[in-house]
Amino acid sequence: MKKYAKHIYFSAIVIAALAFYSFQARPKADDPEKDQVLIEALRVILERGHYAPKMIDDRFSENIFDQFIENLDPYKRYFLASDIASFKKYYHDIDDQILRRKFDFYKEVTATYLKRLNETESYYQEILGKEFDYNVKESISLDEKTIEYPIDQAAQKNVWRKHLKFSTLSKLNDYLKEEEDKAKDDKAYKMKTFAELEKKARNKTLESIKDLFYYEHQTLDAERFATYLNCITEQFDPHTNYFAPEMKKRFDSSMAGSIEGIGARLSDERGYTKIVELIPGGPAYKQGDLEVGDYIVKVAQGDGEPTDIVGMRLSDAIELIKGKKGTTVTLTVKKVDNTYQKIAIVRDIVEFEETFVKSSITIKNGKKYGIIHLPKFYIDFKNQKQRNSGDDMRKEIEALKKEGIDGLAIDLRNNGGGSLSTAIDIAGLFIEKGPVVQVKYKDRHPDIRKDNDSSIVWNGPLVIMVNEMSASASEILAAAMQDYKRAIIIGSKQTYGKGTVQNIIPINQYLPYSSDLGALKLTIQKFYRINGGSTQLKGVSSDIVMPDRFTYLDISESELKSPLAWDQIPKANYVTQTHYSNFDQVVTEMQQYINSNKQFNKIDAYAKWLKNSQDDVTYSLNFNKYKEKQEQLNIEAKEYKDILKFNSPYHFTHPAYENNLVVKDSILKDKRTAWHKKLDEDIYVHTAIETLSKLKIAH
Structure with a gap:
């Protein structure tokens, strides 16, 4: 389905929905309540336009209740247990309030929050006015799932004391380490006393807490209301979000051609x-x-x-x-x-030039192998004459073919996706014409998106590199190459698992109103592989699995709240060809190599250590114990400091067509030199080249 057709289809849904709204739910002329207009517009668009609309019922109400309170007070420092008990009267009423365009829950929770904010503001001056006792044996837990709300203000004050002590303790430990380093470098340096550094740390915490309360008081009600609305939208799925007018401007700015910063x-x-x-x-x-x-x-x-x-x-x-x-x-x-x-x-001007396709070449046993890095699937829909990833990939492969490469690796690691149309175009460079992906609106038959060009730009060995952060369009390309058995997919156990499509809807575009109502990013479609399975949640499983730092961390789509489910539809009509004579053999050999490789085993141990560190959210507030733990962490971290560095026998260079470019452009030369150095030290790239070198084309 072309983008224009998709827009027409979706517009019809929204216009019909808001036409219904205009007759059924428009506020009276003497009651032009913007929030009422906004929440009704969101409700109708979500119910009519979302791919998998949710029932706005008691369970929906419970989830909003929990999420909004958690967003306001994740560490349970403001609300008392009695406040939560009082709010419970709304536990199964928020859904009805949404339908009635009422905000009793939001108003009461927000009013109580502001009251507690003012009350707790009086605590920190007193608490930070004197030195903490760092000898007492006590600890603090930052696990919001297990900590309880304080039963009264005395307990609440103790919660604040622990948080302020923890913040001060962290700073104090840093200051002491800095003093010790200065003394090591300069034998004549006189170290500051513990008491001096402790006071400095408390004062720094005091400044930070003052800033915290200042910014809380500066927060507009419209911003908190937007947070509440997002608690509603995110019940549908984690990628459906409301953008208040200011947030929409920031979002638009983030999509600009360049940024100035880091x-x-x-x-x-x-x-x-x-x-x-x-x-x-x-x-x-x-x-x-x-x-x-x-x-x-x-x-x-x-x-x-x-x-x-x-x-x-x-x-x-x-x-x-x-x-x-x-x-x-x-x-x-x-x-x-x-x-x-x-x-x-x-800081610098960050041009998006570096998000474009780039390639490099290495030599193994007299044969040349190319690697293409594709950070995202880019296209300028407003100007079709601008470069896009599909055309750029074709040009890059043609250039590498002139170099006489014997195999090609495409690096999709950390590629979060982008334009689906360019992903389809790129898939078409490696296969004869045929289906690449299935895209489905709710209640409609899937649209099978095909490559209609029978020509093949690259017919040689192909490896695609992925990791846990390869998402969306990256998963579509990898899945298609896997289903056709055209490429070996090598990388993490599975990719990110985002199999949904969103559209940005300016609400005023469909609902005329005197002031800006913001925009809604809405999930309207779902991706399916040509084999019928969704990429949602399950992502793409690698043929050859390599452990990495993220292996055990909770960073995939499945870890988000309310993700859409995995499901399956009938497979498309496609034929898997026997492109390689030794596909299964190479997969088996390389997996055995990785499983027995000492560095990969150590990377796996590092990943487990990172997971344990991430899960450890209880900290001692006893100075000696805290310092001891930090020192132990630093010792352990040093053991893994260079774990990812690899002394590869291969060295990467730029393709011949860039020779003149790097001579004329010193910045480009520096960028390429830095990239080639990273490739030289990358054990994952090394393994991809080893895999390529073993693949044999079937004749």
Whole structure:
């Protein structure tokens, strides 16, 4: 189905839905309540337009109840147990309130939250006014699933004391380590006393908490209401989200052609600013220390005093992190192994040039092998003349063929998807014409999307590299190549598992209203493999499995709240050809090699260690025990420090057509040199080349 047809079909659904709304649910002229208009519009669009609409019933009400309260108070520091008991009267009433366009639950919970916010604000000045007792044996748990709401204000104050002590303890340990390092470097240096550093740590915590309450008081009701609306939309699936007008502007900005900053996409995870993506070629990507999954806890401008951003609104944290080209931002990050690291990054203009296809060549036993890196499936729908990943991939393969390559690896690791049409075009480069993917609206027969070009651009050995972060269109390409048995899929046990399609709907486009109502990102379609199975939740299972750092971490679609289920439809009409004479043999041999490889075994041990570290959310508030644990973590982390580095016998170079380009463009030359160095040290790329070298084309 073409994009235009998809738009017409969906528009018909929405227009019909809101036409129904205009007769049944429009507020009276003397009661133009914007929130009522908005929630009714969302309800109708969700019920009529979502791929798998949910019943707005008592269970739906329970989930919103839990999620909204958890979003406001994840660590149970504000609400009392009596507050939650009082709110319980709405436990099975929120669904009815949505239908009646009432907001009693939202208003009471928000009003109570603001009241408790003001009450707890008085605690921290008193608590931080004197030194903590670090000798007492006590601990703090940050597991929101098991901690209880305080029964009264005395218990609530103790909860705050523990959180403030934990924050101070963490800073104090850092300050002591800094003093010890200074003393090692300078024998004449006089270290500050424990009491001096403790006071400094408390003062820093005080500043951070002041900022926290300041930003909470600055939060507009419209922002909290948007949070509430998202608790409703996300019951349908985790990718259906409401964008308030300001959030829609930020979303549009994120889709622009370039950004100025560090080149990282961030998310808010319970008050922590989390790295969810590094833009290839951006400053953070090139610097190399920042990783997906890291939490930014402090931000400093150059060598200035850092600002603690834990608990800060994401938009405000972003304002601190981004900045003009050439300036330096120093981030203190909490790594996935619970250790901390300071990372200085020079900001730059982040061009999307580095999200484009690029290739490299290596030689093994006299034969040439090419690798193509595809970070995303890109296309400019507004300007079809602009470059897209399908055309670029074709050009890159043609260039590699001129080099005389004997095998090709396509790297889709960390590729979160993008344009489905370009994924279909790329699949067509390796097969004769035929089905590539099935796309389905609710209550409709699947649309079988095909490659209609019978020509094959690359007919030689093909390996596709994936990991847990390969999602959406990446999964479609990998699945199609696997179903045709055209390529060996090598990488993580399975890919991310996002088998759904979203559309951005500006609400005012369908419902005229005097003020901006924002937009809804709505799930409207589902992907299915040509073998009939959905890529939702299950993703694509690799033919050859390689352990990596993310193997045991909870980062896939299945770990999100309310994901759509996996299901199956009839398979498309396609024929699997015997492209290789030794496909199964190569898969077996390489899997045995990986299973017995000492470095891969150590990577697997590292992945288990990371999982254990992530799951350990109880911390001692006794200084000696806390310090001992941090020192042990650092020792263990050092053991795995260079675990991913690999001394490959292969060395990668740019293809011949880039010779003149790198001479003229020193920046491009530096980028390619850095990339080739990474390829040289990448055990996963090495294994992909080994696999390619074993494949034999059937004659």
